[in-house]
Amino acid sequence: MTASRARRKQIELAAKVTGLRAEFAYWQEIGSATGELREYRTRILAITRPLALLLDRLAQAADDPVEDWVATESRIVGLHQIWDYFREKLTLRHLSFAREFLDLADDLAWSCYAPALAAAGPAAPVEPPLVHLARTGIPFALPRGWAFGNAVDPSGSGLRSDELREAVRELPVSVIGVPWLQLGHLPEAVVVAHEVGHLVLDDLGLADPLRAAVVNEFGGGNPQGAAARYWLSVLHEACADLYGVLALGPGYALALCDFAATRPGAATPAGYPPIPDRISLTADALTVLGLSDQAEAVRTRWQTEFADYPALKNTTRFTALMLNSPLDRLGGRTLASLFPTAEHHTAADRLARALLDHQPLPQATPDTLVAACALAFSRSPERYHAQQSPTIPARALKHFRAHRQRGPRAETPLPPATPQDQAEAIWHHLTRAANRPAPAAADAADAAANAENPRSEA
Numbered sequence: 313m314t315a316s317r318a319r320r321k322q323i324e325l326a327a328k329v330t331g332l333r334a335e336f337a338y339w340q341e342i343g344s345a346t347g348e349l350r351e352y353r354t355r356i357l358a359i360t361r362p363l364a365l366l367l368d369r370l371a372q373a374a375d376d377p378v379e380d381w382v383a384t385e386s387r388i389v390g391l392h393q394i395w396d397y398f399r400e401k402l403t404l405r406h407l408s409f410a411r412e413f414l415d416l417a418d419d420l421a422w423s424c425y426a427p428a429l430a431a432a433g434p435a436a437p438v439e440p441p442l443v444h445l446a447r448t449g450i451p452f453a454l455p456r457g458w459a460f461g462n463a464v465d466p467s468g469s470g471l472r473s474d475e476l477r478e479a480v481r482e483l484p485v486s487v488i489g490v491p492w493l494q495l496g497h498l499p500e501a502v503v504v505a506h507e508v509g510h511l512v513l514d515d516l517g518l519a520d521p522l523r524a525a526v527v528n529e530f531g532g533g534n535p536q537g538a539a540a541r542y543w544l545s546v547l548h549e550a551c552a553d554l555y556g557v558l559a560l561g562p563g564y565a566l567a568l569c570d571f572a573a574t575r576p577g578a579a580t581p582a583g584y585p586p587i588p589d590r591i592s593l594t595a596d597a598l599t600v601l602g603l604s605d606q607a608e609a610v611r612t613r614w615q616t617e618f619a620d621y622p623a624l625k626n627t628t629r630f631t632a633l634m635l636n637s638p639l640d641r642l643g644g645r646t647l648a649s650l651f652p653t654a655e656h657h658t659a660a661d662r663l664a665r666a667l668l669d670h671q672p673l674p675q676a677t678p679d680t681l682v683a684a685c686a687l688a689f690s691r692s693p694e695r696y697h698a699q700q701s702p703t704i705p706a707r708a709l710k711h712f713r714a715h716r717q718r719g720p721r722a723e724t725p726l727p728p729a730t731p732q733d734q735a736e737a738i739w740h741h742l743t744r745a746a747n748r749p750a751p752a753a754a755d756a757a758d759a760a761a762n763a764e765n766p767r768s769e770a
């Protein structure tokens with residue numbers, strides 16, 4: 313006897329739910345204490361646990377009357393969209409040629425993030441940022457819960473991009489995108505430290521007290537004065553550069569000279585200080601951190617290579633204010649006290665020389681290794697990228713692999729009630745999207761055409 317259409321639909325939807333359950337189990341397995349992706353364990357759990365809680369509800373909904381199947385399928389599509397925001401980033405770890413770079417960049421992000429987290433204490437968010445490769449030309453950080461890109465499904469099923477953004481925001485993992493082109497040039501991985509600086513400011517609530525310090529110092533309490541207005545407008549980007557120096561020392565400053573180099577007179581993007589100011593900020597930070605010789609080397613490079621650029625603002629006062637202000641959110645500590653920058657630089661410098669001279673490499677942490685690559689490239693780009701076997705970047709990655717500390721990066725589990733709360737909030741987003749009236753045929757055709765040619769409206 314042939315099953316009814318209603319029954320076929322029920323069995324089909326149940327199978328789709330089971331498929332997703334098996335997928336979550338797969339990721340939790342490779343993210344287990346001995347799994348291949350054990351470093352990502354808490355992040356995989358923080359994402360999949362709340363989503364998996366929705367599967368029982370969806371399995372029940374699969375038995376609903378056949379008229380409701382469109383809504384159930386829409387919820388399954390929406391759940392895949394939320395999961396896929398993270399899955400596509402985790403899946404990159406399965407690409408053998410990208411794996412070492414991503415693991416190093418991810419460990420680098422954690423080494424930049426962990427000292428601030430430790431100072432902030434147990435109330436701070438605990439999941440490390442997830443680093444991935446992106447099709448952009450510049451790196452970016454998306455704080456916990458900022459979706460990116462156009463996720464509209466041309467069929468109108470599932471979540472629209474604004475709804476996806478809200479739903480992803482319920483999950484506690486932020487992401488850092490680095491351009492694919494950095495796979496070919498490891499020294500630029502220093503930008504991960506800059507992106508972590510943005511996240512530290514947002515996640516730990518440091519931006520507001522630092523803004524207040526600027527208003528006091530430059531405006532005498534008035535945010536409208538010209539100097540206060542200027543520094544407030546560039547504070548986030550300026551602090552991200554300062555954070556890069558705290559975490560990676562002169563390697564960051566020297567890589568920035570190359571990374572940020574554009575034509576003199578090119579427009580400065582909103583929110584950024586002009587290039588000369590950015591370089592000057594990093595030199596000032598090196599001085600504050602007791603690395604005056606290196607600060608001088610950065611200034612000399614700027615004076616010789618950036619002579620055509622417009623005159624600077626004085627960055628010294630701002631830098632000292634940002635790095636030396638005690639912050640309640642860091643238990644009264646200052647940003648300058650978070651990292652032993654000078655000590656790390658000594659290790660990175662030794663490593664850079666060993667890389668360039670093909671000597672045995674001393675033990676290295678992810679941050680000193682990336683800083684060392686930046687220093688080595690800056691000192692001798694030809695030798696750094698010389699065609700030899702093994703190349704210097706290949707040696708650096710192999711060294712990272714040999715000394716990598718295995719295991720989850722953040723051990724603190726989320727409070728038991730949290731996944732239920734997150735699941736409830738996500739169910740609400742899925743239900744709202746499932747109950748949205750289907751688009752008219754003409755609108756659906758337009759959406760499909762735009763999805764195939766996303767620039768058609770630009």
Ligand SMILES: [Zn+2]
Pocket residue numbers: 506507510549552
């Ligand atoms: Zn930035």
